[in-house]
Each structure stands twice: as structure tokens, then as C-alpha cells.
Amino acid sequence: MKMNGNTILITGGGSGIGRALAEAFHALGNQVIITGRRQSALAEVTAANPGMQAMALDMTDAEGIKAFAAEIVKTYPSLNAVLNNAGIMVMEEIGAGGDYLEISETTIATNLLGPIRLGAALLPHLRTGKDAAMLNVSSGLAFVPMAMTPTYSATKAAIHSYTMGLRHQLKDTGTQVIEIVPPYVQTELMGAHQASDPNAMPLADFISEVMQILTDQPDVTEVVVERCKPLRYAAENGNLDAMFNGINAIRH
Template sequence: MKLTGNEILITGGTSGIGLALATNLLEKGNQVVVLGRRQDKLAAVQVQHPKLLTFQADVGQPESLQPLLTWLPAHLPKLNMVINSAGIMQPHDLLDPHLTLTALTADIQINLMGTIAVDQLLLPQLLAQEEAMIVNVSSGLAYLSSAPHPTYSASKAGVHMFTSALREQLTYADKNQVHVLELVPPLVSETGLQSGDLAGSFGNMKLADLVEVTLKGMAQNKPRINAGAAKILQKMEQIMPNQAEKMIAKDSLKQFFPEGL
């Protein structure tokens, strides 16, 4: 797929991977709207990048997305690319009796349900285009669970499965003009998704390198981009899943719960 002259919506576009992709695609001559929850962050991004469009909505609250259906025809009438990058990652002590279900499932609501909601809402618009693309961002932790982040891993595994199912349904319906790509990043400490100093951690990938790999894969219509150490995590899941998860858990649980559970 060509990466110029497109009309693109990016969720989670005020920071991290979403913002990095937004600014790079804007420079390539695309029209880009970034969607985010907080108006102050959207305003700050627009000050830095005046050519970016912004839209306030919370993918974790599907009803807030409905105004897009009337906003898009006036601003991006030929929307042909959606990148689902909105996400959160929270550690949870599953043994904590005070842990609420709302807190526990927030990652699922935003990461998985938000992705599903955006794809479902905008798929008719994408199907009407000569060529279109959906990019859903999962994680290397969709392959191997992170013990401190049980619902983050569950949400990204769900994104992985949903993306594959969406791709196959479009193929079965002979709607191959809509390319469906799963971006599987490793740890990218620059995004600040996880707390703490993780720059020296295993598999940490520079954000600029991730963007470069992603844009290359998009141009090639790849179904899946296992970026950096995500390739290793996928291989470990295939050949030694139990041992790998125990190894990851041993270090990560001590990092996030140093006083125990």
C-alpha cells in the first residue's frame, strides 16, 4: 500500500507509538487525525504539529466514538487507514482482596474492546475505498504472559486473535482491498507505557527503529510485523512456553512487587 496521499485516523495518537507514526505519516503527505482522551494533550500535540487534526474520544467508552460518524465526512471523507495504538499497561496483584473488577479490566476495556469498537465502527468506511488498511497494535506479551500484567497480556492476546479473525473474514468475503496488519512491538521504553527505568532491559527497541520497521511492513502489506525482540518471544512461545513464562515471571514479579504479594 502506498504511504502517501492517505486519510488516516490514529488512536492513542498523543504519545508513544501512535504519535511517532502520526508525525512520520504526516511528513509523507498524508492527512492525519489523532484521537485521544484528554483535550489538553490533544491541544499540546496540535501546537507542536499544526497540520495534525485532533478528535477527542475515549476508545474505552464506545459511545464517545459515535460522533466520528458525522465528523469524518466533513474532515476526512476518504478515510482509508486506521491505526489502533491506544493502550494502557497496569500491574495488578491478583491476590489483593481490594482490587476492583473495574481496575482489573481497564486494560481489556481500552486495549481490546477499544480496538474492536474502532474497527467495527469504521470498517464500512474503509470497505468503500479502493484500497485501505487497518493496523492493530498488539504486543510481544501476546505470545508470553507478563505475570505482573495479567490483563494487559490477556488484552493483547485478544487483539492478536481478533486481528487474525478480521483478516480471514475479509479474505473469505473477497474484500482484499482492506489490508489488515498486526503490529507486534517488543518493549519500547521511550513510550513510557511501563513505569521505571527500562532502557537497559532485554529487547528494548528504539522508537525510531520501530517506526521504520512498521512503515516498511505497511508498504509491503504484511499481515504481521514481529518487531525486534517480539520475534524471539514468538519463537519461545512455540518451543518452550512454560519455561519462558516462568523465566519472565521470576524477574518481572520482583521488579513490580519487591515486597511480595
């Protein structure tokens, strides 16, 4: 992937990994446009990063995504990269009633349907330009699922599979397809406590390693930081059952 001179759209750019990646790409001289549902969060990020732009987007809104895609292509015709990062991760108690099904459906709409819909809307434009890239953020839990977040893990496994298929279909075009596979990172994805959890990878360290991989390996297909490799390659290394049991030891 070309690391500067891009016009790059980053979903979920108001906080966490999305914001940190947006700031990293912005610092390299890219035109960055971030999206999110909370205007206040987007405004905070753009105020701290002069020149960065923001547009509101609800990744669960199918018609809204179509309208957004038309508007962003019109406003930023040089758009050549999309980073699908927006996602939610909520604990679910399967079969316990309550709002379990609502959580599951919202997670699927946000984490899986959102990137698919946005890709469908923007790929025709990306394919007309040079140095195009589609980056999808999955998770180490795509490869070793967490039982207390079954739908989140399932959506990330689906993103991995979808990204592989997309990459194959676009292999003879100028559009590069890259998967970024985070481990457990210090963000507020599952609440404020996660941002300071010593068991999680510091966000700055994760971003630094991701950007270094993208810089050093311009043709990379999967960005897997060292800390995530035990999860990503658990099946290949014959450790899947042990890793699954270890991750889920606190929940039976």
C-alpha cells in the same frame, strides 16, 4: 499498505508509539488525525506537526465511539486507514482486593472493546473506498504473557486472535488488516522510568523498523521487529516455557 496519500486515524496518538507512528506517517505526506483523552497532549502533538489534526476520544465510551465515528467520516470522507494503538498497561495483584477488578475491566474496555467498537463503526465506511487498511497494535506479551499484567497480556492475545479473524473475513475485500507487534519499547506506558530503561527498545529504532517493514512488504500481515521475534515465535520454536519463566522471574 500504501504509505502515502492516506487519510489515517491513529488512536492514542498523544504520546508513545501512537505519537511516533503519527509523526512518521505525517512525514510521508499522509493526512493524519490523532485521538486521545487528553486535549493538552493532542494539542502539543499537532502544534509540533503542522497539518496534523486531532479529535478527542475516550476508547472506553461505547456511545462516544459511535458518535465519533459518525463525525470523523463526515469531516474526513477520504478516511481509508485506521490504526488502533490506544491502550493501558497496569500491574494487577490478583485476589488482593482493592481496585484489581476495576483495573481489569478498564483495561479490557480500552485495549479490546475499544478497537472492536471502533472497527465496527468504521469498517462499513472503509470498505467503500480504495486502499483501505485496519492496523491493530498488539504486543509480544500476546504470545508470552507477563504475570504481573495478566489482563493487559490477555487483551493483547485477544487482539491478535481478533485481527486474524478480521483479516480472514475481509480477505476478498479491498481492506487490508495488519497487526503490529511491539516488544518492550522505551515509552511511558508503565511510567516515566520505562522511557529510559536500557532493557527496552529505543522508540525511534522501533518506529524506523516498523515503517521499513510496511514500506518493503506492502502485503505484510504481521509487523514483527527483530527484537520481538523471540516472543512472537516462542511457541513455534519450542521456547514458550523458558521465555515465560524468564520474563516472569522477577515476580513469583
